[in-house]
Amino acid sequence: MKYAIIIARSVLGLIYLVFGLDFFFHFVSHIVSFPPLDDKANAFLGELAAAKYFFPFLKVIEIICGLFLIINRYTLFFILAVFPITINIFLFHAFLACPVVLLGATMLVLNLFLMVVYRKYYISLFTVSPGN
Amino acid sequence: MKIVVFIIRSAFALVLLAYGINFFYHLKFLPPVIINTRKANDVQEMLLKTGFFFETMYGIVIACGFSLIINRFTPLFLLILLPITINIVLFDYFLDPDNMEISGPVLFVNLLLMLIYRKAYSHLFYSKANFVKFNLLVNFKD
Numbered sequence: 001m002k003y004a005i006i007i008a009r010s011v012l013g014l015i016y017l018v019f020g021l022d023f024f025f026h027f028v029s030h031i032v033s034f035p036p037l038d039d040k041a042n043a044f045l046g047e048l049a050a051a052k053y054f055f056p057f058l059k060v061i062e063i064i065c066g067l068f069l070i071i072n073r074y075t076l077f078f079i080l081a082v083f084p085i086t087i088n089i090f091l092f093h094a095f096l097a098c099p100v101v102l103l104g105a106t107m108l109v110l111n112l113f114l115m116v117v118y119r120k121y122y123i124s125l126f127t128v129s130p131g132n
Numbered sequence: 133m134k135i136v137v138f139i140i141r142s143a144f145a146l147v148l149l150a151y152g153i154n155f156f157y158h159l160k161f162l163p164p165v166i167i168n169t170r171k172a173n174d175v176q177e178m179l180l181k182t183g184f185f186f187e188t189m190y191g192i193v194i195a196c197g198f199s200l201i202i203n204r205f206t207p208l209f210l211l212i213l214l215p216i217t218i219n220i221v222l223f224d225y226f227l228d229p230d231n232m233e234i235s236g237p238v239l240f241v242n243l244l245l246m247l248i249y250r251k252a253y254s255h256l257f258y259s260k261a262n263f264v265k266f267n268l269l270v271n272f273k274d
Binding site for chain 2: 040043044047048050051052053054057072073074075076077080084091095096118121122123124125126127128129130
């Protein structure tokens, strides 16, 4: 179990770190080639890139989260912080970029697995009716 | 204090519910959301065309509004709402600054309510956490 957690954490952290750094330094396309996306997905990404602020903001968060997941500090917090990003990557892959849906699904499974493993620390979030 | 929190929470919940339901069933009493710049309009059109984005987002917003109005699982749903409000504010700040008057207060109230319920988030900030032994029964004692 311990090793499963270490592997899940490192793989998720590595995916986020690599794809986060790739936005600024463009090195992944030299190593592996992904199947081309269809027009709808490309138009979607193009429009988000045209918004200027969106991708730098996203990728900086991804790099920070990836780093902290790899060195295993504040893991609880950063798993929760990347969870919205993971959900949106999965939705994007599932609805618009079907060729790489396996990547999105893997990330979602890893993220959910880690959250289940550390669920003890999230219990306080599920307070039904908190006092002030 | 209790009454102030109640008023803030209920007003916030009503705003969330109104704008959430407004996306699916157009409500006539709400002032129309005006987009001032072409760029913001383009991005929004694109997001509408995906067919999943706004449906998911407003579904979550309605769930948050409902939870806040009945005051059940409030800290959890405030946390779920936070990424959405942050992104709305970023969108408005960079693409459509005139709409900041609406979205700025939304983020502010969201953060204020999280500050009020901060006790629920205290366990998230452990530097080194031990994983829990894998059993499906959760131990509620600690």
